[in-house]
Amino acid sequence: MVPFEARLKLARARKGITQRQSAEAVGITAHTYQQYEAGNRRPNFEILVALADCFDTTTDYLLGRTDLPG
Numbered sequence: 001m002v003p004f005e006a007r008l009k010l011a012r013a014r015k016g017i018t019q020r021q022s023a024e025a026v027g028i029t030a031h032t033y034q035q036y037e038a039g040n041r042r043p044n045f046e047i048l049v050a051l052a053d054c055f056d057t058t059t060d061y062l063l064g065r066t067d068l069p070g
Helices: 004-015 019-026 030-038 045-054
Strands: none
Touching: 004 019, 004 030, 004 045, 019 030, 019 045
């Protein structure tokens, strides 16, 4: 199974935006977002949904419940 942080990086890369842009889009600091991609922190439910919306994917994809990104 691909871990959350790797799926998050892949989703961001597909969208073609930076970590800073991702953080701004969901209303968190760039440092917090970087911690998600590094695997040091996990987002709460509200931020997880916002990340999925930002990357045009599903929470199931980010959480590894499906391999279909959209």
